[in-house]
Amino acid sequence: MPDFATAVNRRLLQALPTVAGILVLNFLLLQQVPGDAVDILAGEAGGASAESMAALRQAYGMDGSLAERLLAYVGNVLQGNLGVSPRFNAPVLTLILERLPNSLFLVVSGLTLAVLSGVTLGVLMAEYAGRLPDRLLSLLNLLLYSTPGFWIGLLLILLFSVQLGWLPANGHATIGVELEGLAWLMDRARHAVLPIVTVATFFIAVYARLTRAAMLEVRNQEFIRTARAKGVHPLRITLRHTLRNALIPVSTMAGVHFAALFGGAAVTETVFGWPGLGRLTLDAVMTRDFNLLLGILLLSSFVVVVVNILVDLLQQWLDPRTRTLT
Structure with a gap:
């Protein structure tokens, strides 16, 4: 290659x-x-x-x-x-480059969380296919899949920002405070938690179902049965052989979903006041x-x-x- x-x-x-x-x-x-x-x-x-x-x-x-x-x-x-x-009476490239890192961080972080969580749930569902854990996780997936992202975002704000006061509800950093080092990083992380979770929720359900279906299909193939017959450890078969092949359709969908998230993050950015390209695009549309x-x-x-x-x-x-x- x-x-x-x-x-x-x-x-x-x-x-x-x-x-x-x-x-x-x-x-x-x-x-x-x-x-x-x-x-x-x-x-x-x-x-x-x-x-x-x-x-x-x-x-x-x-x-x-x-x-x-x-x-x-x-x-x-x-x-x-x-x-x-x-x-804005400013160069377009300057305006975009100011917002691009925020949008990339939100999309990449949300998609990474969705893939890791969805694949983990999918592996568990495949291992317990047809049994109680599989049914409970399938119910959770159904709830995540059918709930609108903006509504989840509003619920998260109501719970973690309004009721508990643990996390900020707006923006990507504390305004009017000069922070450096670890304090700066922690401040950015606290502002990013709710938007990232909101972006990820729907896609967690998608990747969980996709991983489950792919693993059930792969583990019935000849090379998996051969590995079992040779006495390969079940955990090695699951992670090394079954999961690796099941990740191929997951990676394909991740590429498609990145495009969808990158172009459609305006709702999440508006709900959380996140200064990204989505809000900038909305402003550009409204002002022609x-x-x-x-x-x-x-x-x-x-x-x-x-x-x-x-x-x-x-x-x-x-x-x-x-x-x-x-």
Whole structure:
């Protein structure tokens, strides 16, 4: 198998046409939306002259024909310039990079918690399939699967913030306090607990059911029966052989869910006042800030492509049969 860096570079090159197609398609679709950021700004100011609105559109690159705007935007992107946000009057790239670490931390942490918890529950359910522990855990999964995430978030705030006062209910850090070292880390961790748990709850149920089904299917295959016949320890069979093969569909779904979480975390971020890309996207939509929205969509698409490449490489490690030299 080619080394890791070569495999990543090759897949990134293969993904470039996809990202380019996303860029062009998003630009064309957003141009069909009525109104723009200048209209919103003029409305908030109580009105504006046609000359001043035309000057603003020219300053933010909103004038000219559709083809001219598209070519100008693509040219700027190739130079690393995503334009300026009319709403915030700041470079789009700066605004995104300020929020991106928060969103990545929330999504990666939530998805990691969901995978670890879901796989653990799935293994237990498979080991006790058809018995009381399996039925109780299946009931728990059903509750997690059928409960809306925002409602779980509100319940967590009510219990742990309002009633018990253990955890903060809003933001990602304590405002107005300068912290360093371990105190800074603990403050960030306390603010992150509730949003991370809220993000993870639904997907814990998904991965638990998926792991259970995959393990029940794998443990009936020939190589598992051969391992048992050779006297291999049951724990080694479960962890080394059954679970490793069962993780292949789990890793596939994790890549899909990362894209869904990264693009749909606006509800969780709004409930907890988390300063991430989800809330920034919502602000951009409400104010018709197409420069900012295009930048978010483009960067989000690239991040999702990279994550799916890493998932593909993980699957090749889990199952050597999927490795190719091309």
